[in-house]
Amino acid sequence: MKLELLLIALCFSFLNVRFLLSGATDCQNTSTIAYTITVSQSGGANFTTITNALNSIPSDNNQWIKILVNPGTYKEQIAIQKDKGGCIILEGNDRTTTIITFDNHFSTSNSTTFAVDIDNFVARNITFKNSYGIEALDDTKRAQAVALRSYGDKHAFYSCGFVGYQDTLWDYQGRHYFKSCYIEGAVDFIFGNGQSVYKHCSINVTGGGYITAQSRSSTNDNSGFVFRKCHVSGTGHADLGRAYDAFARVIFIDSEFSKVVNPEGWFIWHQNGHESDVTFAEFNCTGPGSDTSKRVPWIKKLDHFTVKQYDTHAFINQDGWISKQPL
Numbered sequence: 001m002k003l004e005l006l007l008i009a010l011c012f013s014f015l016n017v018r019f020l021l022s023g024a025t026d027c028q029n030t031s032t033i034a035y036t037i038t039v040s041q042s043g044g045a046n047f048t049t050i051t052n053a054l055n056s057i058p059s060d061n062n063q064w065i066k067i068l069v070n071p072g073t074y075k076e077q078i079a080i081q082k083d084k085g086g087c088i089i090l091e092g093n094d095r096t097t098t099i100i101t102f103d104n105h106f107s108t109s110n111s112t113t114f115a116v117d118i119d120n121f122v123a124r125n126i127t128f129k130n131s132y133g134i135e136a137l138d139d140t141k142r143a144q145a146v147a148l149r150s151y152g153d154k155h156a157f158y159s160c161g162f163v164g165y166q167d168t169l170w171d172y173q174g175r176h177y178f179k180s181c182y183i184e185g186a187v188d189f190i191f192g193n194g195q196s197v198y199k200h201c202s203i204n205v206t207g208g209g210y211i212t213a214q215s216r217s218s219t220n221d222n223s224g225f226v227f228r229k230c231h232v233s234g235t236g237h238a239d240l241g242r243a244y245d246a247f248a249r250v251i252f253i254d255s256e257f258s259k260v261v262n263p264e265g266w267f268i269w270h271q272n273g274h275e276s277d278v279t280f281a282e283f284n285c286t287g288p289g290s291d292t293s294k295r296v297p298w299i300k301k302l303d304h305f306t307v308k309q310y311d312t313h314a315f316i317n318q319d320g321w322i323s324k325q326p327l
Helices: 003-022 050-055 304-308 312-316
Strands: 035-039 065-069 072-075 078-080 086-091 098-102 114-116 119-124 127-130 148-151 155-158 161-163 169-173 175-179 182-192 195-199 202-214 224-228 231-234 237-243 249-253 279-283
Touching (some): 035 050, 050 065, 175 312, 195 312, 202 224, 202 249, 224 312, 237 249, 237 279
Parallel strands (some): 035 065, 065 086, 072 098, 078 114, 086 119, 098 127, 114 148, 119 155, 127 161, 155 175, 161 182, 169 182, 175 195, 182 202, 195 224, 202 231, 202 237, 224 249, 249 279
């Protein structure tokens, strides 16, 4: 699938421990915004590109700074690197009118349209898109084409869009919160080692493949994808997930599945022999794709007590970081 990720996976467990013990550095101005930068392609703003707006933020930033992006399609490949510090808010007008897009497929890492490698990041009302392969008629031309990479602790995305075909959303590392977002793709289009909650999100399957490919590597690895009150639909057909690593963890709770979900539901992939270690589960889901009578026999059965361990507060928000981020 992704040769470079096989190497990266070796250090995932260590990195999760680092996040757990140290966490992200809090922003100096806590829940207030120090200043706002504006971007508009038509002028009348501080900058005409998002890249230049980001470049204007000093290195090692620790104050909340908002970049307000006017409607438009911004054809840029952007990376917010670790030396930038953190504490950045990217806000568009609406995800249908404010779009960051690129067309690239060289590799998983290098194809990414928008990469976030800092702690403390918020995005609202904006779509991240990798256009490569979306319109292709021949599946053999598909390739890794990442729309967004989220690598850092305390990332939150509100009413955002993530559009691609293969490897759309790289939920790489750290605690992440996705609320009321739209996610589109066909093959492993939500993947990585993030410790994340997806709430009230719409998941659109556009081909044959797998919605998730989660890479939890051990019982000491805190990562996992939790989907709460999400809606899965589309024109394709897919398993809810395949195990990228031996302790992969993906849980759907109170979600609605259309018939795009395959009856078997889940795929062990290269992790044969680890069926008991993988945590793939569905709890109180509805819709024509929620029938579990033909699911793989090794899916986990969760009771109400276990489900509570996967609510937003218990799973990713023990220190209350979500409410501390400024509006």
